[in-house]
Amino acid sequence: MMQAEFTLTGAQVLSDGALDDGVLGISGGLLSDRATGAQVALPGCTVLPGIVDIHGDGFERHMAPRRGAMTDLTVGLAGVEAELAANGITTAMLAQFWSWEGGMRGPDFALRVLEALERYQPIGTDMRIQLRLETHLLDDYDAMEQAVARFGVGQVVFNDHLPHEALARGKRPPRLTGQALKSGRNPEAHLAMLQDLHARRNDVPAAVVALAGRLAARGVMLGSHDDPDADTRATWRARGVPLSEFPETHAAAQAARDGGDGIVLGAPNVMRGGSHAGKVSARDMVAAGLCDALASDYFYPAPLRAAQILGEAIGLPAAWALVSDGPARLLGLSDRGRIAPGLRADLVVLDPAGRVCLTVAGGRVTHASGIGAAALIAARI
Template structure:
């Protein structure tokens, strides 16, 4: 697949690379063309190869696709705490996630780090440790990696911690989360209650008392939401609202500058967002499973078919965006040319990242060579992933 000149023994990457032989997704269609990369950017899209001496990446029989832009992925939490109370260092957790993401075609990652009012996996100490680790490892990971702050809106004291991270760009996107009502409902189920408590490190009794205290502070929530919105808008960080239950909630967040609806709880909310020119994010796992794992939540594939879902994310499963796009095409819901926009061009647009998401001159050379598989029984297989022209993943197994 790869010319020997491409990867040098010292690990450096040539500045000039021609990707040849692949059927590239350019301007909404697949064409067999040559994509020339110079200094990490797409320099030329043409029908001819360059002169002698240039490094080559041979894509014969493969698709050349823009890299996946994952607007929301929190599967790294399983690497951080694979069992309740069992922790591993953040550096190791992010490295594991990074390797997985690159292998499944994710080139831009928004790690969904939850900062909640509860201690433990989603509490203050964990949040600050993860934020510091991501800041320290920026530019040293395979994927272009940013933090997606999932802020629980009853976490009033947490504003002080996130303010400097939003201001200096350490946080790339901010989402309003409100899981208090769901948590209180789960407390009626002993198994779910024990799982919630185990994640926090508290006893069941102590966790129940904490939830009661947080519920009593809910009158402060609107002020917290507005303060967080002001911080994000001042820094130019995109705002998302999460799990909007109705159009009134969507309108409230829209008024604060949140122009992306993440996992809306009904088709009506999704349709309302799209009618206002906003992006709607659903989970790729929802497509693969044939519906949401949460009873009553909408089917992502149905929303795509109705043209009211514009973005698919990895959510809790990193392979999902790659496979979901091909599943939508295989099921006849969208041609692959349009399905791929849901995992690349559209999330880049939602994040304001105008330098990626499409194979165009001047954009970042975040590219994938993918074996699409011969039939529905054979999964698409990423054979190479490039981030700014640097090969971060390679497989010779087809």
Template sequence: MHTQTAGETPALLFQGAQVILPDRMVRCSVRTEGDLITGLDRPRDGARVIDASGLILAPAMVDIHGDAFERQLMPRPEVFFPLDLALLETDRQLAGNGIATAYHALTLSWEPGLRSVARARQVVDQMAALAPRLRVDNRLQLRWETFCFEARPLIEQALSTTPRPALAFNDHTSMALLHPDTPLQDRPFDHDPAFPVTDTTSAAFAQKITARAQRSGVSRDDYVQLITRIWERRPDVPAAIDAMARAGRAAGVPMLSHDDTQLETRRFYRDRGAAISEFPMRRAVARAAREAGDFIVFGAPNVVRGTSHIGSPSARDMVQQGLCDILASDYFYPAMLAAVARMRADGIAVLSELWKLVSHNPAVALGLHDRGRIAPGARADLVLLDWPEGGAPAPLLTLSGGRIAHAGHSFGL
């Protein structure tokens, strides 16, 4: 087997595969040279031939939101592993699942522990240091908890780096303090003065935040005291959001709002430049996002499981109704491919259309116009799939920028 050395980008010619093009599937050859796709049905011209007969060649996937990397950082409560080890393992998992571009949903929270600003800063620094060694394009989605004012300097610093991150507005603080009589999906606009707040001294609230306290490495009592103090910041949160949105617009980064429940919520963030609605929790919000021309993201695990784990709309139904543009890995990297496979088997749409949910559409939403499709001049991000009739697909080869990121078969290379 040929061993690809650092910096080597051999010309390759894929022959015999069914190729997923932007508008159809067709059997054709695909040639890559360096980091680009240079043509379809072109002469070999000295390229190494990969016999892909019986396989499917697709654009490698683009993951707009994934936090499964947290399981490498902290596989058990309060058990942390070295960051370089965790991020290198995450990179291998991405490549092995056919994902060549991944935005890691890095939570910047007032919580201590896994999702703290201090931990996030370490991740930002370590990702930059590891960049030359990573197999795929690892990027950051700065998943900002809007009550976490301490994160603002880190966000402003990260917005000036290359590659540019995405910025997501996230409010799990209000969600945590929501009165239990109001379903999560029906909660009012987060800044509504009449927002129904729970009794933080109740046993029910203590039980609700047990997992959060454990993730943060503090006792439940300490967590209750902390979130009660943080809630006092609520009057200043809208101004903080405005400041971060201005910074995001100035940097030209894609911006998202997370878990929208009300039309007012979506409108509030759209007006500030967040044109991506990530995991809207009500069908009416998704419809409003569609009417406004926003991108709509749902979780691929939702499709695979057949339902949302927190009772939000079915992603499968949203795809069928034209209310979902993008499927994200969310918390399980294999779910993106598995979701497409399930919907293909169910006859929801043809494969060339379904594949856009995990490649072309997220690339466009993120402003990455060089990838997400197989076409001359596009970045050579490709995944070669073993996909037997009636069986589960498996990535055999992943290219990221023309470089071999994963090889489950030698293919004579």
């Protein structure tokens, strides 16, 4: 949809930390406190800042619904954008692996995704790539850096999913055969690769420090994944990695808070009432003030629902900040995450039942249903 001038009326608007009746204009892709263009009446609805999803891999199901089925990944990206918009997400960091795991998590597929996103012309949703680098993939550091430079990747997160414990004991890691076949490797060749990567573990710390320094010099936001304890978080901070994604313990999150690091937790964890892997409860962490942002992780409907759940305990304005202003701040996106004149026109409108009925990204309507669709039709937009 082309950018249009219109004004949302009759709804409550979340601005400056409070819900209040207001008139919200949209012109040139930006927000205004003045009425402009057609009047879109939304009585009983709630207008909120668009959701900024700082980490989500739910896009994978659209990119490869069956092995070999998707030759043009831009087709998958259209499906991704539709799902994001239907869930009120206006900015999305697509968390793409650069991993020894191969398949959809391998470097070759990562390059295909980056190339497709470069070609894709979105309706309005701002979709960006977060590369998730497996730290022991030392021989791929140069290629990954080149991809960061070529495609303007703004965020890299360090992961280590090697089954070190089993490898250290000389055992076959669990699920080895299935993982190998999924990556297109012979199981024995896959095991040999894992053993080789594990054997080079002493080379990893210095290589990561050097890489982090080079990436930071490019202005890339750096994060660590699944910090298990305070010492690990301190180590990553010393390496120049200030973002802690999904810390596994209260101690790790507290260390991040004490060190001034950003803390990202999973919105599905909030929905479930606890971690599916038995880790720390995101609800408890939010209550303790140990969360700056909630991410969709693997389920795009989760940020909206998590904010609604938390809103019952801490109020909707504070809860919504965890899916809008909080992640925008961590990503350095000062032009969004809030409703204020001059900011990017990223909005989600909820109907009286709390369902997304209208999503606006960059001043363009990316989703409309129910009350929202009827209001646009009545306004002849």
